[in-house]
Amino acid sequence: MLSTDNYTYSILKYRHSQLLDEQLNVGILVYFPETNSFIFKHSSNLKRVKAIYNNVSDKVILHYLKQIDRKLKNLDTQSNLFNNYNVKEKFNEFIHKELIATDASVLQFSKVFNGIRYNETQENVIDFLLVSYFSEYTSPKIIHSTIVDSVSDRFINKLASRFDLEKLEKEKKLFKDYKIKNETGKSYIFDYAWQNGTLNLVKPIDFNLKTSRGIEDKAHKHLGLFIDLQNEAEEQNLRYDLLVSRPKERSFYKDYDHALKLLELPKRLKIIEEEGIDRYSKKAIKALS
Template sequence: MKNDFYKYCILKYKHNVFLEESINIGILVFFSNNSKFSFTYSKNLSRIKYIYDNVPEKTIKEYLKRIELQIKRFSHIENDIFHSLEVNDLRNFISKNLLAIDSSSLQFSECKHNLQYDFHNEFIEEVLIKKFLIDDIKHFSNQPKEPKLLQKYFSNLKGLDFERINRNEKKFYIDYQLKNETGSVFTFDYAWQNGSLNLVKPISFDLKEPKSIAEKAYKNLGQFIDLEENAKNQNLRFDLILGKPSSKSLFKEYDHAVKLLEKIKFSKLIEEDEIVEYATKTSYEITKDL
């Protein structure tokens, strides 16, 4: 009917209550035409695990399962009580029955209220999911994992006064560019000086296929062999931060990839669990003479 309406709230994750940023991980929809709820959420929490370290994954998943069970229970209630719900009432319903309004990392947004017109419930649900949730998760899960390795490294350098460090001589660079003999330009996210100039590059092997890991290792091996003369003539070192596969079944391929990269001259390999130690070393070396 023309007077039917739907309401929806976005379930958001806030890693730090003091920050304004949040990430959509679920969406709750209520349809007045049948007094039913729909709740869709990220099953693997790929976005928040990609962006943040130390995510309480088990706790979050337990909350999500509880909310889902409650939604299923209320969706089986056959009465008209929800037809009279206004936006604020729905928010109170969520607070009392699904998730309390407090300072925890999971919070529902303010609810939106729209007329349904002649659109089917499934169509509206699909549109909302594509707009706020599913496409974003698919896009994000296909992104390269290198930025996470860099974030872990640089976050452990925060607090350094880079302007003071570089006041007398250049000791730390961002987006350092290196040209090979043919004029091709290679950009390194960071570079720092301690005798040699150490060029930092992340290489993630968190891939799905053994073949992809081998191909990526060979590609990088070829690129750095091409830059060996630069390293020799300019006193460079290639500091390669390596990301390990999530799947244990690919550890053998990863070990093989590491052995291939060990053939690169003028290089240092830093595995994922060594990033903090490597960042500490960077900090010490570029500040020890200040």
Template sequence: MNAVFYYTLLQYRYAQSLGEVLNVGVLLLFPEQRQAVFRYPERLSRIRKLYPKFAEKTIRSYFKGIATRTNQLTKQPEIFADYEQHPRQLIDNEILIRDSSALQFGDVKTAILYTDDLAAISDQFYRLYLSFYDQEEHRIHHDEGYLVKEFQKRLRLRLNGVSLREAFEHPLTIKPEGTKFSYKFPFAWQNGTYNLVKPVSFDLKLEESIHEKATFNFGQFSLLQPYADQHNARFDLLVARPKDKNLYSAYDDALQQIERVPKVKIVEEDELDSYTAKAAEAFR
């Protein structure tokens, strides 16, 4: 007789009266191997968009607790012996009590153990039921064009519809003396210093690209120091960070490198509103 294993889905009942149920985890029980595996998604942004009142912190605490308990069960094989033919009781008594709360395991199902590689089975069941959460969502690339448009939009709102078309359609071009280089700035404003606005996006996919872009901008603004001294100018960089959190360290290093150049001000996206308010006040 072929060996079997059991599996069940952890379900989040957002609106039980409407029958709205989301699968948020999968539990696998391997009685002969005396092992339990619980898999759940790391990213829950898709649920947040569907259900704004989704209690994410509470759900994550359940995830952590269930994962910890299944790891403990794997280290206590004698417990499996007590429930070898009764997986539902094992779940209810040892992992998550069945009650009226929104987070509950569904029906327990039986499957044939088709390989001895239990990790491969858990991976396959995760992909089958939960890969939805890991699919890359469509997002707007926060490149230089995006930064300029966001700045323009905020500036127009602050200035009550005053047209800035001419100002943005005729960017300022600076050519450092003794070089063949030229640099364009889409906007400039004055409030004691002559502030030249330039977008610099680090919404990139590779750490090497971030380092290269930082080095380029470091060199560019180093060359522009004589201009800054002569015109009492400051270079205001509208900066976008990478979407990939694994690149945050490279991004922070890039900003530190650029900020070593005098007369440079970094304006990150979350500072754009306050920066625009100052520019609008000066523009009036």
């Protein structure tokens, strides 16, 4: 029998500038009515935020994150306080009255979203939401996957075996956490960038997901991103190099192949699958020598 339990969630955002409406995702709060439970996930590594905003105090942000975590852990779901809110119907009111008041800090929860899970565990739902909302700004470790790290590490470790990486960075041949802005001024971070006629921006994408819908949604999200950044690629002579990992489950290979076809559509983009990363690294080493 197909289970279609609902869930409700809100994205916790770091709001750097209220005037400019600059925001980055740093956490997510999910409420599962059928078990009357909350799950709160946030990044313990704020490297992405600090890479964009040099004057950010990670200690202040971590203080707020721990405060939210503590309030939720101490919450008695059987108490009158909890029941009076009817959280399923007034999730937004609960968040702003009990966790973070509106406009009270640099951290703010987004509007409330609703979802349906079809025979999926709560863990699968959380993994899907983290992949959907945090692939741009947070460490891949937050989504419990080592593959994204491994494809990126394989590339940079090959370079490190031949070069002094700090020297390459000083010579502006290699860049770490390279930032690029679109026409509206929104920033996106790429793990590395290296010079070879064009400036090649390196981004790992993990398609080793648990659902075909997750693979499809991730492909659509990145397709939109790279179409949006096409003008920047032309004007700044950039190329987007995607280091991608395939699903472990063979049943998802068709979805993976479709995802690659979609990502091949934008101009000035190169896809490097796992088996081609060593060759790609050798080309980079030759270019940087």
